[in-house]
Amino acid sequence: MEKKIDEFFIPDNQVKLPEELDYNRATEYIRSAEAFSRSTYQSVYIIDYFKQNFLYVSANPMFLCGLTPAEMMELGYRFYLEYVPSDEQSLLLDVNRAGFAFHNSIPIDEKKNWFIQYDFHVLNNGHPILVNHKLTSLALTSDGRVWLALCVVSASNHTTPGHIEIHKAGSPVYFAYNRITRRWDRMDMPTLTDGEKSVITLSIQGYTMSEIGDKMCLSPETIKKYRKQIFEKLGVRNISEAIIAATNNKLI
Numbered sequence: 445m446e447k448k449i450d451e452f453f454i455p456d457n458q459v460k461l462p463e464e465l466d467y468n469r470a471t472e473y474i475r476s477a478e479a480f481s482r483s484t485y486q487s488v489y490i491i492d493y494f495k496q497n498f499l500y501v502s503a504n505p506m507f508l509c510g511l512t513p514a515e516m517m518e519l520g521y522r523f524y525l526e527y528v529p530s531d532e533q534s535l536l537l538d539v540n541r542a543g544f545a546f547h548n549s550i551p552i553d554e555k556k557n558w559f560i561q562y563d564f565h566v567l568n569n570g571h572p573i574l575v576n577h578k579l580t581s582l583a584l585t586s587d588g589r590v591w592l593a594l595c596v597v598s599a600s601n602h603t604t605p606g607h608i609e610i611h612k613a614g615s616p617v618y619f620a621y622n623r624i625t626r627r628w629d630r631m632d633m634p635t636l637t638d639g640e641k642s643v644i645t646l647s648i649q650g651y652t653m654s655e656i657g658d659k660m661c662l663s664p665e666t667i668k669k670y671r672k673q674i675f676e677k678l679g680v681r682n683i684s685e686a687i688i689a690a691t692n693n694k695l696i
Contacts, residue, residue: 449496449521451537456544459494461585473582473592474500487597489516490582493590496521507575507597509568529572532564532605535623539608542621544590546610546628547581552588554612556581561692562608563600576600576692601680601688633693634677641696643670647683 459465473490481488481502489507492499497520501513508516509527516523524536543560550558559580565572576598583592600607608621610628616635619628636644639660646656657667671683678689690696 449525452521452524452540453493453496454540454544456541456548457493457590459585459589459591461587461589462494464585465494465591469583470499470592473594477502477594485598489595489597491579491593491595493593499592506599507566509566527567529565529567535562535564535605538621538623542608542626542628543579543610546619547590548588552584552586555584555588555590557613558610559613560608560610562606563602564605574600574602574605576602576688578692598692599688601678601685601692634695636674636677636690636695640670640674640677643667644674644683644687644690644696648687 470492477488477490477500481504485504485506487504487507488500488502490499491497498517501508501516503513511519511523519526524533528536539560539562546560547555547558559578561576561578563574563576565574567573578596578598579593581590581592582594583590585591606623608623609618609631610621611618616633618631618633620631621628642660643656646659651659653664653667653671656662657664660667671686674683674686674690675681678686678695680686680689
Protein backbone atom coordinates (compact mmCIF):
# COMPACT_ATOMS: atom_id res chain seq x y z
CA MET A 445 0.00 0.00 0.00
CA GLU A 446 1.43 3.37 -1.02
CA LYS A 447 2.34 5.63 1.89
CA LYS A 448 1.33 9.29 2.01
CA ILE A 449 3.12 12.24 3.57
CA ASP A 450 0.16 12.92 5.87
CA GLU A 451 0.76 9.57 7.59
CA PHE A 452 3.96 10.96 9.12
CA PHE A 453 2.07 13.73 10.93
CA ILE A 454 -0.20 12.07 13.46
CA PRO A 455 -2.79 13.54 15.87
CA ASP A 456 -0.59 12.63 18.85
CA ASN A 457 1.70 15.51 17.91
CA GLN A 458 -0.59 17.97 16.18
CA VAL A 459 0.66 21.48 17.02
CA LYS A 460 -2.45 23.18 18.40
CA LEU A 461 -0.99 26.46 19.69
CA PRO A 462 0.44 28.23 16.61
CA GLU A 463 0.36 31.58 18.42
CA GLU A 464 3.25 30.32 20.58
CA LEU A 465 5.57 29.68 17.62
CA ASP A 466 8.35 32.27 17.37
CA TYR A 467 10.18 31.83 14.08
CA ASN A 468 12.71 34.51 15.06
CA ARG A 469 13.82 32.09 17.77
CA ALA A 470 13.93 29.32 15.15
CA THR A 471 16.67 31.28 13.36
CA GLU A 472 18.92 30.80 16.38
CA TYR A 473 18.28 27.06 16.31
CA ILE A 474 19.27 26.98 12.65
CA ARG A 475 22.51 28.86 13.37
CA SER A 476 23.35 26.41 16.15
CA ALA A 477 22.64 23.44 13.85
CA GLU A 478 24.86 24.99 11.15
CA ALA A 479 27.69 25.41 13.66
CA PHE A 480 27.32 21.81 14.83
CA SER A 481 27.28 20.56 11.24
CA ARG A 482 30.50 22.43 10.44
CA SER A 483 32.33 20.68 13.27
CA THR A 484 31.16 17.10 12.72
CA TYR A 485 30.77 14.63 9.87
CA GLN A 486 27.22 13.81 10.94
CA SER A 487 24.27 15.05 8.91
CA VAL A 488 21.94 17.40 10.75
CA TYR A 489 18.47 18.62 9.95
CA ILE A 490 15.53 20.24 11.74
CA ILE A 491 11.92 19.12 11.34
CA ASP A 492 9.13 21.70 11.67
CA TYR A 493 6.04 19.78 12.80
CA PHE A 494 3.80 22.83 12.41
CA LYS A 495 4.70 23.51 8.76
CA GLN A 496 5.18 19.75 8.27
CA ASN A 497 8.48 20.24 6.50
CA PHE A 498 12.22 20.60 7.05
CA LEU A 499 13.34 23.90 8.53
CA TYR A 500 17.05 23.26 7.94
CA VAL A 501 19.20 20.62 6.20
CA SER A 502 22.99 20.50 6.51
CA ALA A 503 25.28 20.13 3.52
CA ASN A 504 26.85 16.93 4.83
CA PRO A 505 26.49 14.17 2.18
CA MET A 506 25.78 11.26 4.60
CA PHE A 507 22.00 11.63 4.34
CA LEU A 508 21.50 13.61 1.14
CA CYS A 509 21.60 10.73 -1.40
CA GLY A 510 23.18 12.98 -4.00
CA LEU A 511 20.75 15.84 -3.36
CA THR A 512 21.67 19.38 -2.41
CA PRO A 513 20.27 20.75 0.87
CA ALA A 514 17.97 22.99 -1.19
CA GLU A 515 16.64 20.00 -3.14
CA MET A 516 16.01 18.07 0.06
CA MET A 517 14.24 21.08 1.58
CA GLU A 518 12.07 21.19 -1.55
CA LEU A 519 11.26 17.48 -1.25
CA GLY A 520 10.44 17.69 2.44
CA TYR A 521 8.82 14.50 3.72
CA ARG A 522 8.60 13.17 0.15
CA PHE A 523 12.27 12.37 0.71
CA TYR A 524 11.26 9.39 2.88
CA LEU A 525 8.86 8.14 0.22
CA GLU A 526 11.40 8.44 -2.61
CA TYR A 527 14.70 7.56 -0.92
CA VAL A 528 13.75 4.99 1.75
CA PRO A 529 12.95 1.43 0.54
CA SER A 530 9.19 0.95 0.41
CA ASP A 531 9.28 -2.02 2.79
CA GLU A 532 10.96 0.16 5.45
CA GLN A 533 8.56 3.10 5.23
CA SER A 534 6.17 1.23 7.55
CA LEU A 535 9.07 1.05 10.05
CA LEU A 536 9.28 4.86 10.03
CA LEU A 537 5.53 5.12 10.60
CA ASP A 538 5.79 2.67 13.53
CA VAL A 539 8.58 4.81 14.97
CA ASN A 540 6.34 7.87 14.65
CA ARG A 541 3.35 6.30 16.35
CA ALA A 542 5.20 4.49 19.14
CA GLY A 543 7.69 7.31 19.69
CA PHE A 544 5.12 10.06 20.11
CA ALA A 545 2.97 7.84 22.35
CA PHE A 546 6.02 7.35 24.62
CA HIS A 547 6.95 11.03 24.37
CA ASN A 548 3.47 12.07 25.52
CA SER A 549 3.93 10.02 28.71
CA ILE A 550 7.00 12.03 29.73
CA PRO A 551 6.52 15.11 31.97
CA ILE A 552 6.78 18.27 29.86
CA ASP A 553 9.77 19.66 31.77
CA GLU A 554 11.74 16.45 31.07
CA LYS A 555 10.93 15.93 27.38
CA LYS A 556 14.04 17.64 26.03
CA ASN A 557 16.20 15.19 28.01
CA TRP A 558 15.04 12.25 25.88
CA PHE A 559 15.87 11.14 22.33
CA ILE A 560 14.78 8.33 20.03
CA GLN A 561 17.12 6.49 17.69
CA TYR A 562 16.58 3.86 15.00
CA ASP A 563 18.21 2.46 11.86
CA PHE A 564 16.90 2.44 8.30
CA HIS A 565 18.23 2.39 4.76
CA VAL A 566 18.45 5.34 2.40
CA LEU A 567 18.97 4.78 -1.32
CA ASN A 568 22.04 6.57 -2.67
CA ASN A 569 22.03 6.13 -6.46
CA GLY A 570 19.91 3.03 -5.88
CA HIS A 571 22.35 1.53 -3.38
CA PRO A 572 20.98 1.05 0.17
CA ILE A 573 23.02 2.59 2.99
CA LEU A 574 22.07 1.80 6.59
CA VAL A 575 22.02 4.93 8.73
CA ASN A 576 21.36 5.65 12.39
CA HIS A 577 18.83 8.40 13.01
CA LYS A 578 18.60 10.27 16.33
CA LEU A 579 15.74 12.67 16.98
CA THR A 580 15.24 14.92 20.00
CA SER A 581 12.85 17.73 20.91
CA LEU A 582 14.26 21.16 20.17
CA ALA A 583 11.26 23.41 20.82
CA LEU A 584 7.93 22.52 22.47
CA THR A 585 4.61 24.26 22.83
CA SER A 586 3.26 24.81 26.35
CA ASP A 587 1.10 21.69 26.08
CA GLY A 588 4.15 19.52 25.36
CA ARG A 589 3.75 19.08 21.60
CA VAL A 590 6.94 19.03 19.53
CA TRP A 591 7.21 22.10 17.31
CA LEU A 592 10.83 21.62 16.21
CA ALA A 593 12.97 18.48 16.41
CA LEU A 594 16.71 18.16 15.84
CA CYS A 595 17.77 15.11 13.83
CA VAL A 596 21.31 13.74 13.60
CA VAL A 597 22.22 11.07 11.04
CA SER A 598 25.34 8.92 11.24
CA ALA A 599 26.54 5.50 10.10
CA SER A 600 24.77 2.57 11.76
CA ASN A 601 26.72 -0.06 13.66
CA HIS A 602 24.04 -2.67 12.85
CA THR A 603 23.50 -4.72 9.71
CA THR A 604 19.70 -4.60 9.67
CA PRO A 605 17.09 -1.82 9.99
CA GLY A 606 15.03 -1.29 13.14
CA HIS A 607 16.67 -1.21 16.56
CA ILE A 608 14.21 1.41 17.82
CA GLU A 609 15.34 2.82 21.16
CA ILE A 610 14.43 5.70 23.44
CA HIS A 611 17.11 7.07 25.77
CA LYS A 612 17.25 9.65 28.52
CA ALA A 613 20.44 11.69 28.64
CA GLY A 614 22.71 10.54 31.45
CA SER A 615 20.68 7.43 32.29
CA PRO A 616 22.01 3.86 31.87
CA VAL A 617 18.41 2.68 31.34
CA TYR A 618 16.76 2.84 27.93
CA PHE A 619 13.68 1.40 26.24
CA ALA A 620 13.68 -0.79 23.12
CA TYR A 621 10.55 -1.05 21.00
CA ASN A 622 9.30 -4.50 20.01
CA ARG A 623 7.31 -4.16 16.77
CA ILE A 624 5.67 -7.56 17.30
CA THR A 625 4.34 -6.98 20.82
CA ARG A 626 4.11 -3.19 20.27
CA ARG A 627 5.64 -2.65 23.69
CA TRP A 628 8.64 -0.76 25.01
CA ASP A 629 10.98 -3.10 26.89
CA ARG A 630 13.22 -1.71 29.63
CA MET A 631 16.92 -2.31 28.93
CA ASP A 632 20.29 -1.45 30.49
CA MET A 633 23.11 0.13 28.54
CA PRO A 634 26.32 -1.93 28.41
CA THR A 635 29.21 -0.52 30.43
CA LEU A 636 32.84 -0.54 29.37
CA THR A 637 35.78 -0.88 31.72
CA ASP A 638 38.53 1.74 31.68
CA GLY A 639 40.73 -0.69 29.75
CA GLU A 640 38.06 -1.32 27.13
CA LYS A 641 37.49 2.42 26.74
CA SER A 642 41.22 2.95 26.25
CA VAL A 643 41.35 0.28 23.54
CA ILE A 644 38.48 1.94 21.64
CA THR A 645 39.91 5.44 22.09
CA LEU A 646 43.36 4.40 20.84
CA SER A 647 41.73 2.51 17.94
CA ILE A 648 39.92 5.73 16.97
CA GLN A 649 43.32 7.43 16.92
CA GLY A 650 44.53 4.84 14.39
CA TYR A 651 46.86 2.70 16.52
CA THR A 652 47.30 -0.99 15.71
CA MET A 653 46.74 -3.67 18.33
CA SER A 654 50.50 -3.98 18.84
CA GLU A 655 50.86 -0.22 19.30
CA ILE A 656 47.89 -0.14 21.69
CA GLY A 657 49.55 -2.90 23.71
CA ASP A 658 52.76 -0.88 23.92
CA LYS A 659 50.91 2.25 25.06
CA MET A 660 48.91 0.34 27.69
CA CYS A 661 51.92 -1.80 28.72
CA LEU A 662 49.96 -4.94 27.88
CA SER A 663 50.59 -7.90 25.58
CA PRO A 664 48.89 -8.15 22.16
CA GLU A 665 46.98 -11.17 23.50
CA THR A 666 45.51 -9.06 26.28
CA ILE A 667 44.45 -6.40 23.75
CA LYS A 668 42.79 -9.14 21.68
CA LYS A 669 40.93 -10.23 24.83
CA TYR A 670 39.79 -6.64 25.44
CA ARG A 671 38.55 -6.38 21.86
CA LYS A 672 36.63 -9.64 22.12
CA GLN A 673 34.94 -8.42 25.31
CA ILE A 674 34.05 -5.13 23.61
CA PHE A 675 32.53 -6.91 20.61
CA GLU A 676 30.43 -9.16 22.86
CA LYS A 677 29.17 -6.27 25.01
CA LEU A 678 28.25 -4.08 22.05
CA GLY A 679 26.96 -6.85 19.80
CA VAL A 680 29.30 -5.95 16.94
CA ARG A 681 31.65 -7.88 14.68
CA ASN A 682 34.74 -5.70 14.37
CA ILE A 683 36.50 -2.66 15.76
CA SER A 684 34.98 -0.29 13.18
CA GLU A 685 31.46 -1.25 14.30
CA ALA A 686 32.57 -1.04 17.95
CA ILE A 687 33.78 2.53 17.44
CA ILE A 688 30.46 3.54 15.85
CA ALA A 689 28.43 1.80 18.58
CA ALA A 690 30.48 3.32 21.39
CA THR A 691 30.29 6.85 19.99
CA ASN A 692 26.61 6.62 18.97
CA ASN A 693 25.71 5.47 22.49
CA LYS A 694 28.11 7.84 24.28
CA LEU A 695 29.99 5.01 26.00
CA ILE A 696 33.40 6.71 25.74
